[in-house]
Amino acid sequence: MTQQQSDGPVPAGPQGGGPEGGALELQSRGEPFWNTARPLRALLVAGTGVAALVALVGTAVNGVVDPHVALAFCLVIAGGELARITLPGHRESAPIALSGAISYAFLISLGGEPVHHGVAQVVAVVALGVALGELPHVAVGRSPRVEEVARRVLTALLLAATFRPLAEHLSLTDSSILVALIMAGLVVTAWLVDVGLSALLRAERLRTRLWVATRDEARAQVATGGAIASSGVLIALACTVTGPVGLLVFSAPLLVSQVAFRRHAEVRRTYLETVRALSRVTEVGGYVENGHSRRVSRLAHGIACELGLAERELLELEYAALMHDIGQLSLREPIAGGATVLSSPREQRRIAELGSAIIRETGVLDNVAELVRRQCEPLRGDGDEGVPPLGSRIIKVANAFDDLVGDTREVERRTAVIERLRMDTDSEYDPRVVDALDRVLDRA
Amino acid sequence: MRALPGGARVYVGIIVVSAVAIVLVGPYTGIDVGTLVLMVVLFVVAESISTHVLVDVKEAGISPSSAVALAAVVLVGPVGAAVVGFSCCLTLRRQALVKRTFNGAQYAIAGFATGHVYLLLGGTVGVPNQSDFPGIVLPYVVAVLTYTLLNSLLIGALMWCLGLTRATPGRRPQRWRPLIALEVTSIGYQMLGLAIAAIWGAVGIVAPLLILLPLFIARWTFGQQTAEARAHEATLATLCQAVETKDYYTRGHCMRVAEGSAMIAAELGMSAERVQKIRYAGMLHDIGKLGVPTKVIQKTGKLTDDEYAAIKLHPTRGYEIVREISFLDEALAGIRHHHERLDGRGYPMGLVGMEIPESARIISVADVFDCLTSTRSYRNAWSVEDAIAELRRCAGTQFDPRMVEALVRAVSREGWQTPDITEPPGGRYGATEDGDAPATGVPAPSPSKNGAGTATVAESTSAGVVTGGQDR
Numbered sequence: 001m002t003q004q005q006s007d008g009p010v011p012a013g014p015q016g017g018g019p020e021g022g023a024l025e026l027q028s029r030g031e032p033f034w035n036t037a038r039p040l041r042a043l044l045v046a047g048t049g050v051a052a053l054v055a056l057v058g059t060a061v062n063g064v065v066d067p068h069v070a071l072a073f074c075l076v077i078a079g080g081e082l083a084r085i086t087l088p089g090h091r092e093s094a095p096i097a098l099s100g101a102i103s104y105a106f107l108i109s110l111g112g113e114p115v116h117h118g119v120a121q122v123v124a125v126v127a128l129g130v131a132l133g134e135l136p137h138v139a140v141g142r143s144p145r146v147e148e149v150a151r152r153v154l155t156a157l158l159l160a161a162t163f164r165p166l167a168e169h170l171s172l173t174d175s176s177i178l179v180a181l182i183m184a185g186l187v188v189t190a191w192l193v194d195v196g197l198s199a200l201l202r203a204e205r206l207r208t209r210l211w212v213a214t215r216d217e218a219r220a221q222v223a224t225g226g227a228i229a230s231s232g233v234l235i236a237l238a239c240t241v242t243g244p245v246g247l248l249v250f251s252a253p254l255l256v257s258q259v260a261f262r263r264h265a266e267v268r269r270t271y272l273e274t275v276r277a278l279s280r281v282t283e284v285g286g287y288v289e290n291g292h293s294r295r296v297s298r299l300a301h302g303i304a305c306e307l308g309l310a311e312r313e314l315l316e317l318e319y320a321a322l323m324h325d326i327g328q329l330s331l332r333e334p335i336a337g338g339a340t341v342l343s344s345p346r347e348q349r350r351i352a353e354l355g356s357a358i359i360r361e362t363g364v365l366d367n368v369a370e371l372v373r374r375q376c377e378p379l380r381g382d383g384d385e386g387v388p389p390l391g392s393r394i395i396k397v398a399n400a401f402d403d404l405v406g407d408t409r410e411v412e413r414r415t416a417v418i419e420r421l422r423m424d425t426d427s428e429y430d431p432r433v434v435d436a437l438d439r440v441l442d443r444a
Numbered sequence: 445m446r447a448l449p450g451g452a453r454v455y456v457g458i459i460v461v462s463a464v465a466i467v468l469v470g471p472y473t474g475i476d477v478g479t480l481v482l483m484v485v486l487f488v489v490a491e492s493i494s495t496h497v498l499v500d501v502k503e504a505g506i507s508p509s510s511a512v513a514l515a516a517v518v519l520v521g522p523v524g525a526a527v528v529g530f531s532c533c534l535t536l537r538r539q540a541l542v543k544r545t546f547n548g549a550q551y552a553i554a555g556f557a558t559g560h561v562y563l564l565l566g567g568t569v570g571v572p573n574q575s576d577f578p579g580i581v582l583p584y585v586v587a588v589l590t591y592t593l594l595n596s597l598l599i600g601a602l603m604w605c606l607g608l609t610r611a612t613p614g615r616r617p618q619r620w621r622p623l624i625a626l627e628v629t630s631i632g633y634q635m636l637g638l639a640i641a642a643i644w645g646a647v648g649i650v651a652p653l654l655i656l657l658p659l660f661i662a663r664w665t666f667g668q669q670t671a672e673a674r675a676h677e678a679t680l681a682t683l684c685q686a687v688e689t690k691d692y693y694t695r696g697h698c699m700r701v702a703e704g705s706a707m708i709a710a711e712l713g714m715s716a717e718r719v720q721k722i723r724y725a726g727m728l729h730d731i732g733k734l735g736v737p738t739k740v741i742q743k744t745g746k747l748t749d750d751e752y753a754a755i756k757l758h759p760t761r762g763y764e765i766v767r768e769i770s771f772l773d774e775a776l777a778g779i780r781h782h783h784e785r786l787d788g789r790g791y792p793m794g795l796v797g798m799e800i801p802e803s804a805r806i807i808s809v810a811d812v813f814d815c816l817t818s819t820r821s822y823r824n825a826w827s828v829e830d831a832i833a834e835l836r837r838c839a840g841t842q843f844d845p846r847m848v849e850a851l852v853r854a855v856s857r858e859g860w861q862t863p864d865i866t867e868p869p870g871g872r873y874g875a876t877e878d879g880d881a882p883a884t885g886v887p888a889p890s891p892s893k894n895g896a897g898t899a900t901v902a903e904s905t906s907a908g909v910v911t912g913g914q915d916r
Contacts, residue, residue, distance in 0.1 A: 223661050230654045234655060240646055246642075249639050253655055253656075253662075256659060264668055268672060270770075274680055277765055277767075278680075284732070284734055284735045284761055285735060361682045364678050
């Protein structure tokens with residue numbers, strides 16, 4: 001099943017632009033997956049798919065050990081996968097499925113009866129459970145991001161491969177603390193591997209720097225990882241006493257966490273949607289060209305990834321880019337054509353100040369307000385405040401580019417505009433930002 | 445704590461003395477000291493974390509530590525549970541001595557009583573074996589209920605002594621719903637106490653840590669979510685107000701309409717989530733006005749056909765702006781149709797009667813109510829009574845009577861915040877233009893505070909007011 005998913009055409013992310021999804025999302029062109037722009041992802045998916053297939057065939061040939069236990073875990077994993085959630089940054093996560101997989105890999109005995117399943121069976125059960133849980137999603141057209149599914153199976157594989165050989169020699173009667181420590185150590189290691197892997201994938205997807213992506217991923221996954229890992233270990237340990245009932249009872253704390261994660265992600269998404277939608281008021285009001293704010297924000301995001309901004313800064317930059325023209329609302333009448341780059345520097349400054357004042361009013365977006373306030377300062381800044389923040393310099397370049405190019409897709413025009421911006425790199429625009437813009441446009 | 449009233453002082457004294465007596469008298473025979481100490485440590489840690497890390501969480505009533513208290517009932521019996529409960533005094537937090545002692549004593553008594561209930565129903569003290577299993581569940585469930593009930597009773601009695609629960613007449617009944625949700629969650633947390641007890645023997649101290657960690661992470665995430673939701677609301681409100689700066693007279697209009705719509709929705713008994721959506725829709729209802737040229741909005745004279753058409757577009761414009769905010773879903777219709785009238789003479793689509801979405805009928809009433817009670821460039825503000833009379837008069841033709849009555853009930857109970865703006869700096873927009881009687885054709889029913897002006901107000905008034913222009 002996993003294999004089939006990896007063979008299919010790479011599903012295009014429908015998530016649109018923005019740091020939460022990734023601007024300039026690489027489009028699927030319906031090419032076979034070995035021709036992809038993201039070889040690491042293809043490698044991971046294909047590798048995991050093959051491993052899962054081998055495990056499935058192996059298990060089918062050798063027969064299933066303790067079939068009832070396998071079935072119970074398979075069902076829990078399928079249920080967890082069915083209830084998967086999307087966390088901020090379009091990270092898909094299936095906490096219950098993953099903790100079920102972890103506990104199946106760690107299971108020593110069930111209600112006093114030792115269990116003897118091997119590595120291959122763990123992988124097969126997890127892969128089957130995941131596939132079953134994803135089927136309804138696929139049926140209604142919400143295909144998962146295959147690399148995230150692959151990461152879950154891979155985590156189970158890693159844990160099973162390291163723990164199953166030990167399991168025969170361990171028992172919970174004498175030194176349960178030791179067992180718990182071994183499990184904790186393994187699960188932490190697996191978490192680190194997973195973070196590294198997802199950072200590689202993120203860096204590849206967003207074209208950002210690896211260490212930046214690693215930090216982002218570690219920060220994003222510390223809470224979910226902690227909840228998942230502790231529940232996984234807990235279930236494995238508890239099932240020795242309570243039998244299969246423990247599988248359900250001890251998933252409960254994680255279920256509470258999952259609800260919390262989901263609601264948090266919803267609020268984050270809503271927030272972004274709101275700002276995106278309201279950034280259009282300047283367009284409807286005739287102050288700027290249609291789609292301007294959004295194009296600037298997508299460009300700014302691409303440039304910022306190229307320059308290695310962290311996720312948090314990316315989000316602030318997106319808000320700032322979306323709202324960079326909001327100061328125009330305070331003007332009595334729109335500027336002709338709305339292109340701020342063509343108005344006088346004094347007017348530009350005033351709009352930036354007005355916009356920044358509006359944003360500061362919220363009381364929660366001070367950094368964003370600062371980015372907006374300094375968006376039109378020259379490269380060396382003006383006044384005593386020194387060089388404007390990188391985010392402001394990025395918005396300045398992206399805004400100027402979009403004002404000059406507009407909605408056209410002509411390559412010549414783009415090149416000409418880039419050249420024009422380059423001519424001003426000694427005073428107005430940051431040369432690094434302009435170079436990054438050039439690279440972003442080359443790829444798109 | 446500040447000086448307590450006499451009654452409260454006696455009550456706290458009784459509780460503390462009986463708790464101390466329970467803890468001192470024992471008996472401690474048959475209690476494993478190691479387990480007891482671990483439970484105490486665990487309880488104190490859990491309490492401390494929940495107060496320190498999770499300050500921001502509104503539902504402060506629940507804390508994962510109650511799961512530990514109930515595990516103590518199973519593992520170390522009534523007296524042990526009392527000791528564990530009393531250890532609440534040791535929690536690391538800033539709290540006055542009296543409050544701290546009372547909390548400890550209250551938990552101790554609740555734990556002790558719960559322990560006896562549990563024993564009475566045939567529960568066994570100590571690490572439960574596999575053979576105990578189905579049988580132990582019933583006494584445990586009853587114990588959980590007893591514990592919740594006792595804690596509420598003990599706190600409730602204190603509140604009563606302090607005089608904090610003096611019946612506030614006419615509070616909204618809906619407040620019960622979140623409270624019940626809170627209790628259910630809390631009972632869910634406490635069921636995990638049995639889980640802690642069940643695996644205590646096999647994995648010892650590691651078990652509760654593993655159980656509590658996801659719960660703490662969940663609470664932390666809830667806190668984050670609350671903060672984020674607040675930020676979202678602040679941003680939304682600010683942006684709406686930014687749009688309003690175009691017309692001096694409509695300052696604060698969106699926020700008041702949001703409040704009014706929420707009041708109506710709550711009065712109709714809608715769920716908290718839906719009330720919130722309608723609140724946001726109320727806040728955003730005029731966002732499309734931005735597409736209307738400033739001079740049209742601020743114009744006080746007669747509007748031309750073109751200008752009127754431009755104004756009529758604003759609900760649709762607004763809908764186009766916000767339709768991507770997916771969580772608003774049905775409330776989006778409220779923005780689009782808030783100028784429809786029950787008799788079908790509204791815009792943009794001329795829907796009739798109940799074809800108009802519920803949220804739109806709510807927002808429309810709140811919108812007009814706020815317009816009437818605030819000053820406009822062409823007339824002074826009306827009093828709340830006059831505005832209500834006007835709404836009632838138009839109920840059935842323009843407004844849904846249900847919504848009007850709900851607003852009247854809510855306003856009579858909670859009052860209405862009228863704007864304090866009277867004159868914009870620099871005089872009225874219309875001051876320089878000709879004195880053409882604006883908006884209604886009725887010369888601004890200005891001194892309507894005495895109520896005499898109401899009778900002269902033609903039906904067209906409210907419609908004119910709504911459009912920010914005039915009815916023709």
